Amino acid sequence: SASTNWHLKENTRDHHTSKFSSKELIVRRGQAFVVTFSGIEQPEQNLTFIAETGPKPSKQAKTQATFGISSTVSKENWSAVLQSTSSNSASIAISSPANAVIGRYKLSVQSTSSGSSSPATLGTFVLLFNPWSSGDDVFMSNKAECEEYVLEEFGIIFSGNTHHINSFGWNFGQFQGDILNICLSMLDRSLNYRQDPATDVSHRNDPKYLGRVLSAMVNGNDDQGVVLGNWSGNYEGGKSPSSWTGSGEILQNWKKSGFKPVRYGQCWVFAAVLTTVLRCLGIPTRTITNFSSAHDADGNLRVDEFYDASGNHLERGADSVWNFHVWNESWFSRSDLGPSYSGWQILDATPQEESGGIYQCGPASRNAIKEGDVELDYDCPFVFAEVNADRMYWNYDPATGKKTLIFSKTTTIGQFISTKAVGRDDRVDVTSDYKYEEGSRKERDIFKKARKKLGLEDKFDPTAPTPKEIEQKPDISGKFKVAGPLEVGKDLNLILVLANLQSDVKSVHVNMTAWSTVYTRRPVREIWKDSISLYAILLPVIGCKGEENSTSLSTSPFQEVVESSDIAYQPSPLQSRQPKYPQPILVGDALQPFYQLNFPPSYIFKDLN
Structure with a gap:
């Protein structure tokens, strides 16, 4: 022999x-x-x-x-x-x-x-796969990028929210002991392989095929995949998603258990494990974090959020906005779409919505997302909405079933889209690779193009706001500002800044609620609520210190807010005296008058946003 x-x-x-x-x-x-x-x-x-x-x-x-x-x-x-x-x-x-x-x-x-x-x-x-070979679909001409996206075993993943971006390390470990064999086992345990092994194997020359199959196999839905998702806060019978530090342990546990889904993961865990598997097989891959990430469940490129008159968030409809969401980009050519759609492709292993009957997502060409070409394979409308959806806030009356649009925002979804730098632990912002400048004419045109391609422009949608509702400007705006440092375990000091956007004086009743949430912004429970009535307001400020079951306040922060907001205040000739700042209202004190400022509303808090 x-x-x-x-x-x-x-x-x-x-x-x-x-x-x-x-x-x-x-x-x-x-x-x-x-x-x-x-x-x-x-x-x-x-x-x-x-x-x-x-x-x-x-x-x-x-x-x-x-x-x-x-x-x-x-x-x-x-x-x-x-x-x-x-x-x-x-x-x-x-x-x-x-x-x-x-x-x-x-x-x-x-x-x-x-x-x-x-x-x-x-x-x-x-x-x-061979990203060093010019004939390969995964060929990457930049050798430093090959090193990072195929050979680098350690990475940085970003989380948090638009106001505070955190980062943490992750051990991808794609070259550890048995990981390659486990990755090959994932392919042999997929639904596609079970249904038709010979055909499935014959497609394993194609990175877009493998990327899609593995986006399904990393989550435990449908196919006894690697990780079981859990966003409930109760992680009994498994590990808290935030306690994992690397993919190796997760993949080894999956194999040791006889290929039962490992408990538990959330978006960054799914994305990190998919990074490990794809890098192991030779497909250049990185993790991407999108802040204020839309989950558009009904495919209308809109996220509808409903509130009752007390300000409580209502669970109506499946749309939501996550503080952050982590997915993957893999690098390969798209012979099915054409050369302009090659390059980075979005894959998402977090089980959010079914595609083709199972929980898988992608590959969606990043160039197609930027240009609004949402009709192209695979799952472009869902990914486009994650970074571009318009956000609609509705007041809903359960008694009558009537809903009224409170206001809409077109520029808040899809911010600070982040990935790790090549060869360094820095954050690189790739938002401009996903969309044109927020609020620009081009960005709005692309949004309209996407809606048109999905047939949303011409179709009558009874749930859609009317143009009149969208154009209607609010009478009053309100915003909580954080006073002092934010520290875990310490009291949270908030200032409610109200601005009258019209020229007339009005009485206002303010309902306030606070809920604890998880990072997907799913409410867990109400921890505080209060209400207050104000009248004769143009520029009031309420301060409140919110901790469970307690509300109190110290000195007025109003002077400080005005000074830090860069307002050039000139008293009008009609005013015989300088404005005085009222003592802060203790939360719960009702009907205490505020000092009335009669200068034009256009001066008000021009850069508090």
Whole structure:
């Protein structure tokens, strides 16, 4: 029988696979590797090699290749070029095409001159994507980016909210012990493989196919995938999503449990595990964090939020806005769409909405998202809404079923879209790669284009606000400003700043509620509420210190707010005295008059936003 030398050190160095700690040869497609075998008589005579993968190898499905010795490497097919021979051994450079199916291969050789009918097995090797090869769909010309997005085992993930961006480290660990085998197991446990193994394996040459399949396999929905999501706050029977620090432990646990979903994950866990798996297979991948991320459940590119008269958030409809959401970008060409849509592709393993009947998302071309080409595969409308949806705030009366638009915002969704810098731990803002400048004419035109492509412009939508409602300017605006530092476990000091946007004096009744929430902004429970009536207001300020079951206040922050807001105040000739600032109202004190300021509302708090 033949004995084989796989030249592990030299081959893995040449193929950028030396970080794998495997005794099995791991190489990349579209590039030659050298193998020496002995035990075959007259090795230079009429050798035929067979490389095959999957449960039913076939030439038609490109999961089996038979090839002899040739004088030069073939770019389109598998080939073998003789390097050297001795009396009973031969060194051969074997090359696969740049679009070969990836996975574990068996390599056999047959010497037709010896008259032997059965081939001798040389062993197995694993073939991966090759971002260093110009013929590969995942080719990346920037070598520093290849290093970061394929070979880097540690990363930074961003979280928090638009006012305060946090970052934390993650160990992707794509080269650890058994991770490659676990990644290959994920492919063999997918719904596609279970339904038709041979066809599934034949598609494993295509990064867009594998990206989509793996976006489904990373979550435990539908297919007994890797991680079970849990946003309830109760993590009994598993680990809190925030306690994980790396993907290795999660993937190992999945295998050890007999491939039962690991409990529990939230968006950054799904994204980090998908980063590990795709980098392991050789597809350049990074994590992306989107702040104020829309979850548009009904596909109308609008997020509708409902509140009752007391200011309580109502659970009506499935739309929501998350403080942040983490997904992936992978780098590959889109031959199905055309060259302008190649490059970064969005994949999302968090189970938010079904696509094609299961929880998977992408690949959506980032260029298609920016240009509003939402009709293109895959899941572009959902991703477009995550970064572009308009936000509608409705007042809903449960007694009558009537809803009134309070106001709408077109510029708050999709902010500070972030990823780790190449070779550094800094944050890089990629918002401008997802959309044109917020509020610009171009950005609005793209939004209208997307709505038109989805047939939303022409279709009558009884839930949509009327143009009159959208254009109607509010009479009063209100905003809580944080006074002093924000510290976990300490009292929170808030100032409610109200501004009268009309020229007449009015009485106002203010209802205030505070709820604890999770990062998806799902309310957990009410922790405080109060109400107050004010009259004759143009520029009042209420201060309140909110802690569960307590409300109190210290000195008036009003002077400080005005001074820090850069207002040039000039008293009008009609005013005989300088305005005085009233003592702050203790929350709960009703009907205490505020000092009336009679200068034009246009001076009011012009840059408090």
